[in-house]
Amino acid sequence: MKKILFPTDFSDVSQNAFIYALKLAEVLNAEIITLHVYAVDSPQFIDISAYLQKIYGRKELRDFENYKDEIPVLRSIAEANNLSHIPIKNVLIQGNLIAEILKFSKNEKIDIIVTGTKGITQLRQIFFGTTTTKIMDEAQTTVLAIPAKCQFHAIDKILFTTRYHIDDIEILKKVNDLAKLLNAHIDCLNIKPPHKAYNNDFIVDFKNVFKDQNVAFHSVISDDVEGSILNFIQQNQINMIAVYTRHKGFFEKLFQVSLSKKLAIDINIPFLSVK
Numbered sequence: 001m002k003k004i005l006f007p008t009d010f011s012d013v014s015q016n017a018f019i020y021a022l023k024l025a026e027v028l029n030a031e032i033i034t035l036h037v038y039a040v041d042s043p044q045f046i047d048i049s050a051y052l053q054k055i056y057g058r059k060e061l062r063d064f065e066n067y068k069d070e071i072p073v074l075r076s077i078a079e080a081n082n083l084s085h086i087p088i089k090n091v092l093i094q095g096n097l098i099a100e101i102l103k104f105s106k107n108e109k110i111d112i113i114v115t116g117t118k119g120i121t122q123l124r125q126i127f128f129g130t131t132t133t134k135i136m137d138e139a140q141t142t143v144l145a146i147p148a149k150c151q152f153h154a155i156d157k158i159l160f161t162t163r164y165h166i167d168d169i170e171i172l173k174k175v176n177d178l179a180k181l182l183n184a185h186i187d188c189l190n191i192k193p194p195h196k197a198y199n200n201d202f203i204v205d206f207k208n209v210f211k212d213q214n215v216a217f218h219s220v221i222s223d224d225v226e227g228s229i230l231n232f233i234q235q236n237q238i239n240m241i242a243v244y245t246r247h248k249g250f251f252e253k254l255f256q257v258s259l260s261k262k263l264a265i266d267i268n269i270p271f272l273s274v275k
Contacts, residue, residue, distance in 0.1 A: 001087070002030035005110040007037065007101050007135075010070040017116030017146035018074055020270060022083040024114060024144070027181045031087035033108065034074060037100045038092070098134050105141055113143045136245060136273040142174070143273040150268045158186045158272075159238040161229065164203045164219075171244040171274050172206070176213055178272075186215045187236060191228045194221050233269070242272040 006021045008014040025032050071090050078084045093100050105113060117132040136143045160175050162168045172188065179186050188206065203217055222228045232238065 002028045002111040003108060004028070004030045004032045005101070005105055005108070005113045006032050006034045007097075007113070007115050008034050008070075008074075009036070010073070011116070013116035013146075013148045015073065015077060015116075016148065016150065016152075017114060018077055019081060019152045020144065020146050021114040022078055022081055022086055023152065024112070025086045026083060028111070030111065031089065033089045033091060033110070034071075035091050035093065035101065035104055036070075037097045038094055039096065098131060098138070101135055102138055105139055110141050113139060113141060115143065115145055117145045117147055139273075140275060142275060145271045145273070147268050147271075150270060153239050155182045155240045155270070156184045157236060157238050158182075158184050158240045158242055159229075159233060159236070160186055160188045160242045162188050162190055162206075162244070164188075164190050164206060164217075166202050166205065168244055169202075169206060169209055172210070172215070174274055175242045175272070176210065176215065179214065184214075184240075186213075186242075187232070187238065188215060188217045189229070189232055190219045191225050192219065192221050193223050238269060240270045240272060242274060245273045245275055 004021055004025050006014075006018060008018070021032055024030070074090075075084070075088070078086060078088065091104070093104070101113070104110070113135065115132055115135065132143075132145045136145065158175065158179055160172060162172070172186075176186060178184075190203075203219070206217060218232070220228050220232070229241075233241070
């Protein structure tokens with residue numbers, strides 16, 4: 001059985017993302033492990049051991065009580081979506097949020113991390129500088145991020161951004177494996193600046209590898225990377241974006257693009273980071 005890790009702070013954002021985790025668990029035949037990480041504020045005078053013990057004790061008890069109260073909420077979400085049969089385990093850990101998520105994911109051999117994130121207008125700002133960005137950059141597994149305003153819809157059209165480089169083929173195979181489970185179509189999109197010599201790189205190889213699959217290939221010449229992606233999403237009713245995470249810091253660099261136009265639009269679809 002595959003494992004889905006669901007870090008949660010029990011906010012509305014997390015609860016909304018939990019529906020995606022449940023639906024994904026159903027198609028993957030996976031169990032969900034919810035993970036709540038809490039930090040203990042260090043007192044100014046750490047040499048007073050008795051005082052320190054009391055501080056930690058009260059904090060841990062308070063977090064445990066909050067955690068205990070919120071678990072039934074997640075189970076009620078599963079029941080409301082007729083997914084109460086999905087196996088769910090719950091873990092409470094004290095420590096640094098990102099470090100504990102990464103460590104837990106590695107130790108437990110997690111297959112995919114599903115997390116909620118606060119969506120912000122403009123594509124480059126959705127994950128930039130957030131916890132989600134750091135998890136996507138540093139995790140050794142696939143991460144599915146769900147923006148705050150993203151209401152659940154069946155995923156049937158996936159956008160895969162690519163340079164049509166040969167190393168993208170293996171990543172696209174991973175995305176295609178998921179797409180087949182979801183009965184989804186994949187649109188591959190490559191955006192090239194006008195001043196660059198235009199060619200399709202290994203697009204012929206892509207078409208040969210995926211000739212019998214539900215995959216289409218597109219190339220757009222534009223300086224406006226963000227605008228082109230947004231336009232494609234709107235015009236083609238895309239309901240998930242998939243991106244190959246090439247290196248540490250990839251997402252921060254990806255979304256630091258100059259905007260040739262301001263689009264007053266929220267990206268309210270899931271974002272899949274594939275390693």
